[in-house]
Amino acid sequence: MRFYCSAVHEATGDLQERAQEIRRALAAGEFRVHYQPQIGMRSQRVLGVEALLRWERANGQWIYPSEILSLLEETGLIVELGTFVLRESCRQGQAWREAGIPPLTMSVNCSQVELKAPGFLAGIRQALADTGFDPHYLALEFHEADLVGLQETGKEILHALDQDGVQITLDHFWSGPASLRLLTEIPVRNIKLDRSLLQEISTGGDHTAVIKTVTEVAHLFRIHETIIGVESAAQMDLLRATHCDGAQGYAISRALSAEDCLVYLRQGDDGQPPAPA
Numbered sequence: 001m002r003f004y005c006s007a008v009h010e011a012t013g014d015l016q017e018r019a020q021e022i023r024r025a026l027a028a029g030e031f032r033v034h035y036q037p038q039i040g041m042r043s044q045r046v047l048g049v050e051a052l053l054r055w056e057r058a059n060g061q062w063i064y065p066s067e068i069l070s071l072l073e074e075t076g077l078i079v080e081l082g083t084f085v086l087r088e089s090c091r092q093g094q095a096w097r098e099a100g101i102p103p104l105t106m107s108v109n110c111s112q113v114e115l116k117a118p119g120f121l122a123g124i125r126q127a128l129a130d131t132g133f134d135p136h137y138l139a140l141e142f143h144e145a146d147l148v149g150l151q152e153t154g155k156e157i158l159h160a161l162d163q164d165g166v167q168i169t170l171d172h173f174w175s176g177p178a179s180l181r182l183l184t185e186i187p188v189r190n191i192k193l194d195r196s197l198l199q200e201i202s203t204g205g206d207h208t209a210v211i212k213t214v215t216e217v218a219h220l221f222r223i224h225e226t227i228i229g230v231e232s233a234a235q236m237d238l239l240r241a242t243h244c245d246g247a248q249g250y251a252i253s254r255a256l257s258a259e260d261c262l263v264y265l266r267q268g269d270d271g272q273p274p275a276p277a
Helices: 006-028 065-075 077-098 112-116 122-130 151-164 197-200 209-222 233-241 259-271
Strands: 030-038 046-056 103-109 138-143 165-172 188-193 224-228 245-246
Touching: 006 077, 006 245, 030 077, 046 077, 046 259, 065 077, 077 103, 077 112, 077 122, 077 151, 077 259, 103 165, 112 122, 112 138, 112 151, 112 245, 122 138, 122 151, 138 245, 151 165, 165 233, 188 197, 188 209, 197 209, 197 233, 209 224
Parallel strands: 046 103, 103 138, 138 165, 165 188, 188 224, 224 245
Antiparallel strands: 030 046, 030 245
16 A cells, blocks of 8 residues: 655655756766865875865856765765766876876775665776776775675675775774774775864864874874864964874865866975965
8 A cells, every 4th residue: 555645755756856957967067076185294295186076057056065965875876976076086187197297196985875886896997997097096985984884795895996906095084983893804095084183182172192093003004094174274283293194174275176286286396385275
């Protein structure tokens, strides 16, 4: 027996309409990939960039993924858009190499939905083969919570990627049910510390010791560690005392279009850190 509910019907219709709008926007080329630089704390040089999806609607309005994330997951479009970001990021990374930019790690966000989707591993391998991008400079970022309790099939995929040279990154580490067991079950090469730790330090919280401890543990596992959400020169000064490996945030640069990012990267060719963009 099926009951008709007008509210559910309207919600379903709205969901379908919005999904169609996203598909139309993707076909029309309204989605863009911007890149936010990440620097090494010791060298102050750009070591990599994080690929971030942006939607510029025909009316000039910008929409960020966080605004439509639930919609993308409900409709499965996150897989389609994830493939677009992956392929575009690999293509752009290879284009920068051919333009003379030193090798940079290209970080691409992935979700549990994508990891579970059929063909995930094959799609990554195909994107790398089609673009010629070196897999050793591709880092796939997964939210820590998405990998807690991961099934064996998912772990096998991550281990296969690791064997291919692709780096696995735990994003927002320490933001939820942090588990050191993850570092032994999954081939993690990088972790990104949650911005909340940095905010606690900036407001007088005693989290400097926590960052130092996590950094020391990461180094024991030979894991590169970056803290995200660095927004000021004062926060950068605080981070130097923690001996963390890298930093990312507005104090370094906002996310840039591919063209602007190339200009930014070339500013550092003289060995000096680029000015914040």
